[in-house]
Amino acid sequence: MWSNVISIDKAYDREIEYILGRLQSTNDLSYAVEESDERIWIYLAGLCDKQDEIEQEMESMLEVVFLSFLKLRFFLDRLHIRNMSHAKCALICSIVHFDREFEGSIVSKVLKGALDYSIDGLFNFRLRSLSEGWQELADLANRLLDGCNDEADIYEIATFITGSEGKLNQLVLNRNRLRNLTCHKSVEVVNLFDEAEYNMLSAIIKEKPSEILIEGCDFTAPMNATLKKIVRVIEK
DSSP states (O other), X not given: OEEEXXXXXXXXXXXXXHHHHHHHTOTTOEEEEEEOSSEEEEEEEEXXXXXXXXXXXXXXXXXXXXXXXXXXXXXXXHSOOOSOOHHHHHHHHHHHTTTHHHHHHHHHHHHHTOSSEEHHHIIIIITHHHHHHHHHHHHHHHHHHHTOOSHHHHHHHHHHHHHXXXXXXXXXXXTTEEEETTTTEXXXXXXXXXXXXXXXXXXXXXXXXXEEEEESOOOOHHHHHHHHHHSEEEEO
């Protein structure tokens, strides 16, 4: 029998909600939850012959926890941004999803060498090199933000960041179901923000799109304007 444990401080409520949701939909895995006043432990178990598939799913899930949830928390705490808007969300998400492939390889290596999944412990110690790099990026972003006069300047920073990694993929969005046509995969829309449009914007930016086809979506004017600033939009 394969087994492991995920543990995390209960202050990370959004992360815990995401983890439990992913575990509920993971095949060939059982889990049980134990709590104290400050911490939660999730005990995992599965058949040995499914170990590779389960560990791959855990790695995928925890990459989102580290590189979406915790990275977003890091930058929200440090960037000179008040009163969130679609433009500011686009900028933050551009930063959060920047260098994802490289950072994902670091997370994968750390998880493969970990005895258990102590999320805040791994983040604060084994993944400290990531947060050190993020601090440098936050300092640079703040210098640029301090020189912004309006939202047009914010969009320029966001498009500069996303453009530096290339815009590679064609997406289709049909009634809030997002798909990457280039990679032939459905795209997970992660509940990072309290606003649904911000979550969708994050999911789109993460895919590094060159073009997006939109069908049957009733977005607000700010959302439509933001999409047209960051990607070629085709509407049906």
